[in-house]
Amino acid sequence: EAEVAQSPRYKITEKSQAVAFWCDPISGHATLYWYRQILGQGPELLVQFQDESVVDDSQLPKDRFSAERLKGVDSTLKIQPAELGDSAMYLCASSLESTGATYEQYFGPGTRLTVT
Amino acid sequence: AQSVTQLDSQVPVFEEAPVELRCNYSSSVSVYLFWYVQYPNQGLQLLLKYLSGSTLVKGINGFEAEFNKSQTSFHLRKPSVHISDTAEYFCAVSPRNFNKFYFGSGTKLNVKP
Numbered sequence: 670e671a672e673v674a675q676s677p678r679y680k681i682t683e684k685s686q687a688v689a690f691w692c693d694p695i696s697g698h699a700t701l702y703w704y705r706q707i708l709g710q711g712p713e714l715l716v717q718f719q720d721e722s723v724v725d726d727s728q729l730p731k732d733r734f735s736a737e738r739l740k741g742v743d744s745t746l747k748i749q750p751a752e753l754g755d756s757a758m759y760l761c762a763s764s765l766e767s768t769g770a771t772y773e774q775y776f777g778p779g780t781r782l783t784v785t
Numbered sequence: 786a787q788s789v790t791q792l793d794s795q796v797p798v799f800e801e802a803p804v805e806l807r808c809n810y811s812s813s814v815s816v817y818l819f820w821y822v823q824y825p826n827q828g829l830q831l832l833l834k835y836l837s838g839s840t841l842v843k844g845i846n847g848f849e850a851e852f853n854k855s856q857t858s859f860h861l862r863k864p865s866v867h868i869s870d871t872a873e874y875f876c877a878v879s880p881r882n883f884n885k886f887y888f889g890s891g892t893k894l895n896v897k898p
Contacts, residue, residue, distance in 0.1 A: 764884065
């Protein structure tokens with residue numbers, strides 16, 4: 670069964686350092702999402718891609734966060750510099766299309782970030 | 786604007802007992818509704834979804850949910866829980882024709898032997 674891949678699974682970094690997360694969606698999925706999940710809360714959308722284009726980054730802290738999906742396949746989320754409040758689970762999800770009957774998102778296992 | 790409220794942050798229940806996890810939503814447009822389950826240090830897995838049709842939706846692992854439009858609710862139920870159902874459950878809504886998801890804060894289900 671196809672799955673969304675994410676790496677690393679766990680990352681510990683010091684405040685002010687740069688950190689990057691990688692996501693490989695299910696093959697053929699046009700839409701890719703990055704979510705941040707703070708402990709005890711539900712996922713919050715950071716950025717949504719349709720192919721290689723950003724369709725929603727309204728909640729992305731653009732002064733320190735960046736995301737790209739250059740060839741419309743895999744994606745990288747970067748934080749520079751990391752702050753203590755960035756400690757969270759970062760989840761990647763993909764879906765077959767931006768609109769349609771299924772409306773189902775498939776989630777990867779996430780990257781647990783701890784900033785010290 | 787959309788919002789999702791999960792009324793119980795934690796629900797303890799004994800094995801083989803029934804359980805209901807509550808979800809209420811607020812939206813100015815019609816929405817699709819979802820329940821996801823998350824096991825520790827894992828991503829979210831879809832349990833069930835309501836897109837249209839019958840308001841009673843059956844999902845995986847014996848779970849079901851009922852859409853109540855007048856009460857704007859989508860409560861999740863299981864008639865007999867197992868230890869393996871211990872996890873966190875998230876309700877989510879997505880405005881129709883606009884593929885963006887809004888999640889509740891989650892309910893931790895703790896099944897005791």
